[in-house]
Amino acid sequence: MIRSFFVLAIRNFKREFTYSAINVTGLAIGIACSLVILVYVFRELSYEKHFEGYNQVYRIGTKFMSMGEFANGPLVLLEVLPKSYPWIESTCRVKGSDRVELTYGELATKESGLFVEPTFFELFPYLFENGNGNISGNGIVLNAQLAKKIFDGINPIGKTLNLKLEDRDQLYTIKGVVDTENISSHLNASFWVLSDPLVQPDLNWFMIDQYNYIKVKENTDLATVQSALDKIIETEVFSSLGSTLPFEEWFKRDDSFRLIAQPLQDIYLKGTLRFDLTNGGNEAMVYLLLAVVLLILCTAAINFINLSTARSIKRRKEVGIKKVIGLSRCQLAIHFLSESILMSLLAMILALGFAELILLGVERFTGLELLNSIFSESSHLILALLLSISLGLLSGIYPALALSSFKPVDVLKSSFKGRTNATFRNSLVIFQFGLSTLLIIGTLVIFRQLQFMGDKDLGFQKDNVLIIDNAELLGQGVQVFKELLNDYPGIISTSLVNRVPAAANSFSMGSVSSQYIDEPLRINRFQGDFDYPTTLGFQLVLGRFYNPLLSSDSNAVILNESAVSALQLKNPIGELLNKKYEVIGVVKDFNYESLKKVIAPSMISFSNEGLSMAIRLESNKAKDIIAHLESEWIGRSLSEPIRFHFLDENFANLMKDDLIMGELLALLTLLAIFVAYLGLFGLSAYMATQRKKEIGIRKVLGASVGSVLALFGKEYSKLIFISFVIAIPFAIYIMQKWLSGFSYRVEVEGWLIVSTCLSILAISLLTVAYHSIRTSRINPAHTLRSD
Known part of the structure; x- marks a missing residue:
């Protein structure tokens, strides 16, 4: 059957x-x-x-004063924590690396890896394609993609690789190969090697440099872990500060110091540190x-x-x-x-x-x-x-x-x-119109926010700034190279910089105090030479930028508006911070991270030992200047080719994921609306079929095509407006919830809602009109005869 x-x-x-x-x-x-x-x-x-x-592994991050929350934590933490809490089974420190040069024979490649402790593969039991995770001594584990790239089918176990580290070359013996292609983890890397042991750990709790992981016994929940971390702060950190405040009061302050327990499975999706x-x-x-x-x-x-x-x-x-x-x-x-x-x-x-x-x-x-x-x-x-x-x-x-x-x-x-169940059928129509309204408003708001992020005044000029990433290779000749570039046509200015906005290490942190605040203020510090503010185009609000003719300016600092407010400086120019750094200027608050984050108090200070070089150039001269840079670099026979990027790429990378998701959502929205209007096409066909005889009688009695169209349009318009009334509040609530994740954002504007409603109404009535006109043109003699 x-x-x-x-x-x-x-x-x-x-x-x-x-x-x-x-x-x-x-x-x-x-x-x-x-x-x-x-x-x-x-x-x-x-x-x-x-x-x-x-579900037994946690990463311990840090809420560092008023600077925000950080994924890395104090080096000393894992020396202290396990001794106090027996429910901690094992621990592991992890440190990321920039691209490291690996050499095998004549083959050399630059890869990013992790420096880990011997317990790493116990906490994170990757499946080994070959060998094992015993990296004690000089062992190294490769992922399968890198192993194939270097050895191309040859068994790599026991082979030796040379790693060019910051301070030395080091030989490592390959102990294992892991296939990470189908493994989703924030700890995936090209290689894993043993980090240098902490022989005498620095007891400075504010030295946050590595990532700390702990594995706890089963049935130990997040609240227990977090409570232990709070207790460590009280006994180890607060007691050494000499604060006159009670711990509970200090701990609630924005400028306190905290440790944050993050469940391993939450790091990727929920981790915004x-x-x-x-x-x-x-x-x-x-x-x-x-x-x-x-x-x-x-x-x-x-x-x-x-x-x-x-x-x-x-x-x-x-x-x-x-x-x-x-x-x-x-x-x-x-x-x-x-x-x-x-x-x-x-x-x-x-x-x-x-x-x-x-x-x-x-x-x-x-x-x-x-x-x-x-x-x-x-x-x-x-x-x-x-x-x-x-x-x-x-x-x-x-x-x-x-x-x-x-x-x-x-x-x-x-x-x-x-x-027919008219109530059920009309409910379906309302649902479809409501869905279309919700999706279109949501997509438009998302793209408005993305456009706002792309167009927002960042407080400095990010366009037409080229960054040489490995300028430190120039050594003592960096100043000569800088002056040479300043004389080249099309280059406006150059600067040696240690910290570049929107880079992974865009700022360092320090503490400053003034006579107007009781506790030192943790502040973001951007370092560069005297030309740094002008090259990056910071917007001066008060005072002046650096003057290379004044030797005293080497101890001068420039604050952003948030720092002036946090330090309670009514007349900031001439004030001394830490009793030695003179404030010579105030710049407009500038964004150095994602717009999801609030601009924190920041300070520009002088440093003539930049790791990178920023070059502001005329927009139409980029190609010629890049060729000149490469030629000059090659002429100096340095150990590696010049590496550079444009500053606006840093901010593009910050927005990349949001842009991708916005475009993906837009594509899905278009498909959803297309499917929804297929449904409307079907329902209008249904109503036209059901009412053929009614339309025929109306035509016999003198009704025009226009009056029939108005009849159908009125019925559908009523349903459309009901769907608007239901969907719009939902759309506003959902999008405001989404926008709340951005510190700087647009509003859900009225014109956007009105244009959405008018578009939906127009397309819907056109769809209905097609069937109405088609049916009304049928000869009544055909529609009124018996089947």
Whole structure:
């Protein structure tokens, strides 16, 4: 019987090809979007969860005075913490590295790795493709990609690599190979080597340099760990400060010092701490994408329901005859469900192709590689099958129950119009319009915020500034090189800098005090030579910049507005900080990190030993100047090629993830709206079919096409406005919640909401008008005759 049901389903599909094609297309888009995003979401949510005992591991970060929260922590912490709390099973320090040169024979490559303690692979049990994680002594573990790059199929175990470290060359013996390609972890690296041991740990708790991890015994919860850290602060840190305040009062202050316990599985998605090893994910965007996928699936299901209901009158005789010859309501329901499942399975085949196109489009336009291919893993195909069957059942239940409920005595009459649930049908229309309103407002607000971030005055001029990253290689000749560049046409100014805004190490931290505050203020410190403020184009509010003719300016500092406020300086020019640093200028607050973070008190100080060089150049001379730089660099026979980038790239990288997610959301929104309007097309077709005779009578009585169009437009406009009333408050609330994650943000503006509503109203009425005009042009002689 099941076979016959599917044969009949295929026959019906051919008979009603247009409606069936619309149904299959809507289902296919829903399945494709869901498949791509669900695989991506599962990957984002899986970070660290492949490690055995991951829920027992915590990273200890730092809330450092008023500077914010940092992923790294005090070096001394793991010397003290395990001695006081026996529920700590093991600990491990981790330190990141810049790109290190690895050499094997004649082959050399630069890679980023981690310097770790011997317990690393106990806390984080990676699966070894070859060898093991015993890195004691001079052992090194490579990831499989680097091993293949260097050894190309040769067994690397026991081979020796030379690492060019900051202060020495060091030989390491390869002990193991780990395949990290399918492992999601913030601790993935090209290599792992043993860090230098802390022979005499510095007891300065404010020396935060490495990442501290602890593994606790089972059933030890986050509250217990955090309580222990608070107690350590009281006994080890606060007691040494000599503060006159009670601990509880000091601890609540913004400028206090705290330790933060982060569960390992929260680091990637929920970790927004500074100086993290890697860029984290975006938890809010992940769940937003998940919500959009759910709405797309619901919309695709509603489309099927609407179109199936629209066709129900045409199938009334089929239902009546089948019931007369003995089919039960249950058998008819199974028959109609089999049709919906068959369509869903056909849609799945189409969806796999759509999914590949979506992946290609996302990678091409956003640069984000969600997956290599939807066919790369069998689990993706199983997920597609489950989605299609679930969507087929969800979509087919209501039409199946509705169609199978027809009574033969009624449906075999030529005057039968069918019973319809107007409330349910109108609810579906309101839902679809509300969904479209919500998605369009949300997408526009996101792009407004991204545009705002891109256009915002940062407090300095980031454009046309080139940074030479390895200028320290010039050694004693750096000043000569700097002066040579200053004389070259097209170069406006140059500066030796230690800290570049928006870089991974954009600032260092220090403490300053003034006569107007009781406790020292922790402050961000940017260092460069006398030309630093002018080269980066900071905006002067009070005072002056450095004067190279004044030797006293080597001890002078320039504050931002937030620092002036925090230090309570009413007349800052001429004030002494720490009794020796004279304030000579005040600049406008400038953004040196993501706009999600508040600008903190900052200070520009003099340093003539810059690690990098900033070059401000004329916009139309970049190509020529870069060629000149490379030529001059090669002529000095330095140990490595010149490395440079433009300063605006730093800020582009800060926004990269938000831009990608915004573009991905926009793509999904367009697809969701397309699917929603397929549903509207179906419902308007249904209403036009139901009211053919009514329209025919109106035409006989003299009604024009315009009056028929106004009749349908009025009914739909009412539903559209109801959907606006429901959706707009939700959209405003959700987007304000999202915008709250940014310290500097736009508002949900009225014009944006109005333009969205007008667009939806116009497109919807055009869709309805198509069916209204088409039906009203039919000769009444055809619509009023009996079937």
